[in-house]
Every structure is written in C-alpha cells, then in structure tokens.
Amino acid sequence: QVFVDVVRKVASHGKGGEVFTLVELAAATNNFAADREIGYGSFGTVYKGTFPDGRKVAIKHEGADSVQGHRDAFLSEVDILPTLRHRHIIRLLGWCVAEKENSLVYEYMKNGSxxxxxxxxxxxxxxxxxxxxxxxxxxxxxxxxxxxxxxxxxxxxxxxxxxxxxxxxxxxxxxxxxxxxxxxxxxxxxxxxxxxxxxxxxxxxxxxxxxxxxxxxxxxxxxxxxxxxxxxxxxxxxxxxxxxxxxxxxxxxxxxxxxxxxxxxxxxxxxxxxxxxxxxxxxxxxxxxxxxxxxxxxxxxxxxxxxxxxxxxxxxxxxxxxxxxxxxxxxxxxxxxxxxx
Incomplete structure (x- = not known):
C-alpha cells in the first residue's frame, strides 16, 4: 500500500494520465499472452494491447515478483514522462498498480525499434x-x-x-x-x-x-x-x-x-x-x-x-x-x- 500511495503522489505531480485496472490491461493483452510480447523495458515485459474502443497501446508489465530496482524504474517513468511534451519522446498514457503487478501504458509504436x-x-x-x-x-x-x-x-x-x-x-x-x-x-x-x-x-x-x-x-x-x-x-x-x-x-x-x-x-x-x-x-x-x-x-x-x-x-x-x-x-x-x- 505504501508503494501505491507513493505512485499516486508522484503521478499527481506530473498529471500521470489515466489510471487503469489490471483487469482492463489483462483483457487488452489476452491475459499478457506470449504472442502479444513485443519487447522488454527497464522493469518488465512489453506487450501489444488493444482496448475495446480500438486503441492500440504498448503495455510494460511486471508480475508479482517485483524487486526494488524495478520499482525505482517504474517510479522514474511515472514521475518524468508525464512532464515531457515533445514529438520525438514516447507518450505515457497511464499506469496501473494492483497486487504488486505494476504496469505502464504507452502509445503504440507500429514499426518497432x-x-x-x-x-x-x-x-x-x-x-x-x-x-x-x-x-x-x-x-x-x-x-x-x-x-x-x-x-x-x-x-x-x-x-x-x-x-x-x-x-x-x-x-x-x-x-x-x-x-x-x-x-x-x-x-x-x-x-x-x-x-x-x-x-x-x-x-x-x-x-x-x-x-x-x-x-x-x-x-x-x-x-x-x-x-x-x-x-x-x-x-x-x-x-x-x-x-x-x-x-x-x-x-x-x-x-x-x-x-x-x-x-x-x-x-x-x-x-x-x-x-x-x-x-x-x-x-x-x-x-x-x-x-x-x-x-x-x-x-x-x-x-x-x-x-x-x-x-x-x-x-x-x-x-x-x-x-x-x-x-x-x-x-x-x-x-x-x-x-x-
């Protein structure tokens, strides 16, 4: 709960975007299926997701075995990205913290890295x-x-x-x-x-x-x-x-x-x-x-x-x-x- 409170405080400073539920993100990625994996980030696996309204997103997700270094990386993104506005910097759409499963939701980049x-x-x-x-x-x-x-x-x-x-x-x-x-x-x-x-x-x-x-x-x-x-x-x-x-x-x-x-x-x-x-x-x-x-x-x-x-x-x-x-x-x-x- 302490971590969740810290995330909310940090996100509020940067207007961190939409708060998603784990249920929403699981549905968007077919329960984080292996065939939805598109890469890896500083704290977790990145999945391609599709919301019911048709929006395609990239979801960086870490399961319940989160460690402190990964939590620090999560907090860094939540703190920094919402404050940035530049056409050549990825846009953070929102985040989710639920039962120690941390996720960040970004705009989807069709052509990869x-x-x-x-x-x-x-x-x-x-x-x-x-x-x-x-x-x-x-x-x-x-x-x-x-x-x-x-x-x-x-x-x-x-x-x-x-x-x-x-x-x-x-x-x-x-x-x-x-x-x-x-x-x-x-x-x-x-x-x-x-x-x-x-x-x-x-x-x-x-x-x-x-x-x-x-x-x-x-x-x-x-x-x-x-x-x-x-x-x-x-x-x-x-x-x-x-x-x-x-x-x-x-x-x-x-x-x-x-x-x-x-x-x-x-x-x-x-x-x-x-x-x-x-x-x-x-x-x-x-x-x-x-x-x-x-x-x-x-x-x-x-x-x-x-x-x-x-x-x-x-x-x-x-x-x-x-x-x-x-x-x-x-x-x-x-x-x-x-x-x-």
Whole structure:
C-alpha cells in the first residue's frame, strides 16, 4: 500500500494520465499472452494491447515478483514522462498498480525499434525497411532523437538525463518518425546536482559514458556520448554490443580509427546505397565527424547536444552541398577521438 500511495503522489505531480485496472490491461493483452510480447523495458515485459474502443497501446508489465530496482524504474517513468511534451519522446498514457503487478501504458509504436531494423528482429513486412534502404531516413532519425535529447537537457521544466540512450530505446511510429523511450533509468537533475552529485552507475555497457563509469559523476555529456554510439551504429550497420565482449573490440574502437584516417567508406553500411551519391557521402562524413566529437573520453571536450542538432540540421540546407566538413564541424577528431582508444 505504501508503494501505491507513493505512485499516486508522484503521478499527481506530473498529471500521470489515466489510471487503469489490471483487469482492463489483462483483457487488452489476452491475459499478457506470449504472442502479444513485443519487447522488454527497464522493469518488465512489453506487450501489444488493444482496448475495446480500438486503441492500440504498448503495455510494460511486471508480475508479482517485483524487486526494488524495478520499482525505482517504474517510479522514474511515472514521475518524468508525464512532464515531457515533445514529438520525438514516447507518450505515457497511464499506469496501473494492483497486487504488486505494476504496469505502464504507452502509445503504440507500429514499426518497432531502431535496433531491430538495423540488426534484425523488425516486424515482418513485404517491403524493405526504409531504415536500411534510405540515408535520408537515417538522417531524419538521428536529427529527431538529437532534438529529443536537446529538449530533455535544455527545455524540460527540470533538466533530465536519460542515461540509457540506445538503439533499442528508439522506437518508430507508423510514419517512421522516431521516439525516445524507456525512462526507467532517467533522472531529473538541477544544475547544482550536475556540479556535485554522484549516482550508482547504471546504463547499458556498450553505450555508457566511460567517464561516468569511472567516476559516477552525472553530466549532460553522458547522453551525448551514448548518442555518439547510436550514430556509429547507423553509419556502420553494426551493433554496439555484437562484436566481442571486451572494450578493446567495441564498436567505438572499431569505427573511430577509420574515421580518424578518413576511411569511413571502409566501414560504411552499404544497405542504404551500394554507391552513395556525393551528397550522401558528404552527409555521412558530417555524421562521422560529429560522432567522433561526441565520443571524446573527456566529457568537457564533447559538444553540447544543441551543437549536435545544429550540425545535423545543416544537411537539410541547399548550401550544404560541396561545403567542406572542416568548415562545419570543429576539428576535434584528431585531438579528441584518440583519447578513447
């Protein structure tokens, strides 16, 4: 009962949406049937649900064996998500706490996760995924998620550090627009907190900021690093966690030397275009140079996410064609990236 009271108090502060009953959610998912599973989140399994009025939703559900860490993740989402309003951030519709079975209800994302489209496991379709066939779609996804992170850092009522930016937490709606999801590890944080607060190290290892891992110190630059890894995934088509198990063979150490040596084409994903156009190559060069800045070992050398947004936005402008990348992105590849290797 204490947990239920805490949830209600937290939700009331953020106007946490509709309160659902366990009966309603069980009916929407055919009693949380295995064939309704569509993924996993920070505290439970995610199911596709359909309400009697036809609404399709995603329901993150944990059974009666809830542990404290999972409850913390549940509270974090209930506290943070209702306060956020951005077209590239997943929308929380409501929640349910009943007999220790905790659930969150979100808008349904028809096209699954970015990770599944890049690396397999995407919803079946008769036509190829635009995520793997279009460099334009790559840029739209990266720009959308960078804007979502910029909103969290600079425009939310209280700044938010996501702490788990990764391809599986980027979902795609029915128009292929991206949404940043899973705020179970996220933290609201004041500027005083950013200067002095440490926190238990949490996140996904291949995306996590090395500086944060070694010090436990919270910074906005943590999310910038993780986004840099996502950028490498989209450039190379390789999974951040799928090379081998030690850091010397991570995606970062695999791709950054090629970027430094101006040999991006050797690691570039060829699914979007076997022979990229000059504009496409220029765009990928810009993404690579920006990613290298994001992946500097020292957080203070990384760009603010607003700088990343500004750089990616340039690709949409006619004046971008033929413009040297060195005039757009500060030359930190030589001075910053080697620190990471």
């Amino acid at each position: 970015l990770h599944d489209h890049l690396h397999g496991g995407a919803p079946s379709s008769s036509s190829p995924s635009p995520v793997t066939t279009s460099w334009r779609k790559h840029m739209e996804i990266l720009l959308g998620i960078s804007r979502a992170i910029e909103y969290l850092h600079s425009h939310a009522v209280t700044p938010v550090i996501h702490r788990d930016d990764k391809a599986s937490n980027i979902l795609l709606d029915d128009t292929w627009a991206p949404r940043l999801a899973d705020f179970g590890l996220s933290l609201k944080i004041s500027w005083d907190d950013i200067k002095c607060r440490n926190a238990p190290v949490m996140g996904t290892s291949r995306y996590a900021d090395p500086e944060y891992i070694s010090t436990g110190r919270l910074t906005l630059a943590m999310d910038v690093y993780s986004f840099g890894v996502v950028m490498l995934e989209m450039l190379t088509g390789k999974t951040a966690a799928g090379l081998v198990s030690n850091n010397k063979n991570s995606l970062v150490s695999f791709a950054l030397p090629k970027i430094e040596a101006k040999k991006l084409e050797e690691v570039l994903d060829r699914r979007p275009a076997q022979k990229p156009t000059a504009r496409q190559l220029q765009a990928t060069d810009l993404v690579a140079a920006t990613a290298a800045r994001c992946l500097c070992l020292q957080g203070k050398k990384r760009p603010a996410i607003s700088e990343v947004v500004a750089e990616l936005t340039l690709v949409e402008k006619p004046s971008f064609v033929g413009r040297p990348i060195s005039t757009i992105v500060p030359d930190t590849i030589k001075t910053g990236a080697k620190d990471d290797l």
